[in-house]
Amino acid sequence: MAEAGGEAADGEAGSVEGPDDGATEGAADEGRASGADPLLAWTLASFHAATLVVGPVLLLYAVDALGSLLQGVRTVTGLGLYLALWVLTWWTNRRWLAATDLRGLRGTVVPGATWGAITGVGFLLVLLVAVGVIVREPLLVAALAVGGMPVSALVGALAGAGFAVLDLLIVEAGRRLAGGERAEAGSVGRSEPPS
Amino acid sequence: MVPLSHLLVRWLHLLAMAVALGGTALAWWVSRTADATTALVVAGRYEGAFWGALGVLAMTGVGNLGALAPAIPRGPWGAALVAKLGLVLAVLVGSAVRTATVVAARDRDAAAAPLERAYALTAVALVAVVGLAEVLAHG
Numbered sequence: 001m002a003e004a005g006g007e008a009a010d011g012e013a014g015s016v017e018g019p020d021d022g023a024t025e026g027a028a029d030e031g032r033a034s035g036a037d038p039l040l041a042w043t044l045a046s047f048h049a050a051t052l053v054v055g056p057v058l059l060l061y062a063v064d065a066l067g068s069l070l071q072g073v074r075t076v077t078g079l080g081l082y083l084a085l086w087v088l089t090w091w092t093n094r095r096w097l098a099a100t101d102l103r104g105l106r107g108t109v110v111p112g113a114t115w116g117a118i119t120g121v122g123f124l125l126v127l128l129v130a131v132g133v134i135v136r137e138p139l140l141v142a143a144l145a146v147g148g149m150p151v152s153a154l155v156g157a158l159a160g161a162g163f164a165v166l167d168l169l170i171v172e173a174g175r176r177l178a179g180g181e182r183a184e185a186g187s188v189g190r191s192e193p194p195s
Numbered sequence: 196m197v198p199l200s201h202l203l204v205r206w207l208h209l210l211a212m213a214v215a216l217g218g219t220a221l222a223w224w225v226s227r228t229a230d231a232t233t234a235l236v237v238a239g240r241y242e243g244a245f246w247g248a249l250g251v252l253a254m255t256g257v258g259n260l261g262a263l264a265p266a267i268p269r270g271p272w273g274a275a276l277v278a279k280l281g282l283v284l285a286v287l288v289g290s291a292v293r294t295a296t297v298v299a300a301r302d303r304d305a306a307a308a309p310l311e312r313a314y315a316l317t318a319v320a321l322v323a324v325v326g327l328a329e330v331l332a333h334g
Contacts, residue, residue, distance in 0.1 A: 037298060037302075039239065039242060039243060039294070039297075039298055040294075040295070040298050042243060042246055042247075043242065043246050043291060043294045043295075043298075044291070046246035046247065046249060046250040047246070047287055047290075047291045049250060049253070050249055050250055050252075050253035050283075050287055051284065051287055053253050053254070053257055054253055054256075054280055054283050054284055054287070055284065057257060057260070057280060058277065058280040058281065058284070061267065061273070061276065061277065061280070062277070064269075066260065066264075066267055067263070067264045067265040067266060067267040068264070068265050069264075070257070070260055070261040070263075070264035070265070070267075071261075071264040071265040073261065075198075075200040075201065075204060075258055075261060075262075076200060078254075078257060078258060078261060079204070079254060079255075079258060082253070082254040082257070083254070086250055086254075166288075167291075170288070170291045170292050170295050171295045171299075173292045173295065173296075174292055174293075174294070174295025174296040174297075174298060174299045175295070175296075175299045177292070177295075177296040177299075177309055177313075178296050178299035178300040178303060179300070179303075
């Protein structure tokens with residue numbers, strides 16, 4: 001963290017306050033609050049949310065289960081669930097980026113798994129709200145909550161760890177393509193120590 | 196009669212693709228013609244809009260598939276769908292690398308980032324996605 005802050009002072013680290021941030025103003029404000037680069041947090045959140053939808057859709061279509069699943073979800077419900085996943089992923093990605101220096105596998109994957117588990121549990125809660133509103137069966141919702149909590153935490157942790165590895169490779173590739181030779185991963189993930 | 200929600204989903208899908216593809220073409224043109232600093236500023240702004248558009252594309256794309264449920268076709272149509280989804284996944288990963296390049300270049304004030312090629316490649320991939328979408332829509 002201290003190195004990242006030092007690099008910022010030297011003009012080497014990521015600036016989160018420039019006029020060319022690219023993310024929304026809200027994202028920029030939140031990014032500044034967490035210390036993560038707002039554009040990177042917005043990018044990775046959108047990337048994760050889209051991949052978490054497109055990948056399973058491809059798999060479900062391959063096993064011929066997509067049609068029956070989509071038939072059971074109303075359009076508005078589906079859009080709402082995706083938006084919830086997107087917002088949740090954006091929030092946890094900011095926290096994850098603030099918690100990692102994107103320098104090594106362990107320092108990236110462990111927070112990734114932690115925030116992935118939180119994403120999984122958070123999305124389960126959103127699903128439970130949707131199920132509760134649609135079927136109005138409190139006992140069913142309670143049973144799903146009890147049984148689903150550890151499962152969603154585990155699945156979220158695995159997905160978070162997987163995305164952390166992928167993101168590490170993506171950021172490293174971007175750094176190399178940008179022409180940098182030095183190991184400056186921390187300067188990409190955050191520009192200043194978290195408050 | 197097509198429900199209003201399906202029309203809205205289709206309209207959003209087209210609008211998001213217009214933003215993604217049109218923005219890519221603009222970013223490519225700027226990266227070719229403008230100085231490195233301007234190109235990087237435009238790239239930074241474009242990347243935020245691009246990921247917003249891509250999120251909407253994924254969301255509304257599933258909505259479009261839902262309009263076909265439960266009898267989502269297979270055969271040649273299914274092969275085109277699989278090809279499109281596979282290409283979309285490739286665009287997602289490739290675009291994440293492109294944005295990471297922009298972030299790294301901006302952080303270092305690096306002028307030599309290969310943005311022109313990245314945007315050209317993205318534009319070609321998105322045109323291919325639109326072509327496959329056309330096949331899915333009209334056969």
